Amino acid sequence: MDITTIGLLVLAASLLIWSTLKNKKKTKKGLGVAKNMFKGIAVQIISILALIGLFLTLVPPETIRVFLGDTSVIVSTLISASFGTVTLIPAFVAFPLAASLVDAGAHVVSMAAFITTLTMVGFITAPIEIEYFGKKFTLVRNVLSFLAAIGISLGMGLIL
């Protein structure tokens, strides 16, 4: 077990102890919610992980490297950002996917763009957003978020 796993367990345990001391009933309810969320999303997580496994087997690392590794950082960032814009998968599984793409030869910084657009820019969720906030708002927020994702990614390239 590495340091993040241990940190996570410590955080979960201390929250649980704090919550139990403060309010037993609320804690029980919280654990119930946790169980339901887990039950609800478990099948989805396993399925998408399995699909990623299949994708990585069928698409050879060379192909991934051609698009996301051999190209310039800017091109691979743009590709990754666009990919993140049109897909809608839980962030949980986006991280192992990104990690496996890096293993296959993708630029690390382009994955920051993928993760940022995946979570912040929503092509599939745009109709819902329009319903709530109108077309102009949705357009402005999503375009700005897309640009920010690219900026964040390239900015990370300066440091990493």
Next chain:
Amino acid sequence: MKDNKEATVTIFAYLCVLIYSPSLFLDSLRIISFYFIEMLEILPAIFIIMGLVEVWVSRETILGIFGKGAGIKGRFASVLVGSFSAGPIYAAFPVCYTLLKKGSAVYNIVIILSAWAVVKVPMLIVEAQFMGLSFMGIRYIYTVPAIILIGIITGKVISKEYIVKNSNKEGLLVEKINQVLPGNNCRACGYKSCRYSAEKIAEGDESPNVCVSLDEKAKNSIEELIENSLQ
């Protein structure tokens, strides 16, 4: 489970590969087993944290903080609230719409929406696990100011009147019910999201009892909404 699209697609895809090439099938299983074990190590803790956050930082708490006002403090508070919430970005739309109606500024709404999506604390831990601590840390440090900037620009370009005029959410029973539901999309009701469950309740296919998180008061208020809509 009434919503198994991904599972069906996956099983079908794997069956095809198994028939086409058993060795490819085994290779895929080998690749995912590594990530799967790593997931299993962290997921229980993540869900416990999310469950506890859900009961301690309820929708009412979030709404309470933002009835109050703006300023620099408001901006950072927006980031903070977004960071501790559960669920994907579309779960934040109804919450943010309610905030707007209650007097929050447009830029605060955008900040909460974005923070809700990208800087979630449980997610940051998963990110550090898979991408490394420095990747996560640096991305976070860049993202927070970026989000605030996006909020300020959007707030300058879009007026509150525009949103209120162009929103289709006014007066719809589904929306009113959706705002009473917890919004965590826990799926205990068997539907893929609270919003979907709200549709079912509004159409009369389900009773408010379908939601495990509602107390009696909340259930009664939904019953009342339905009665009022029939008049």
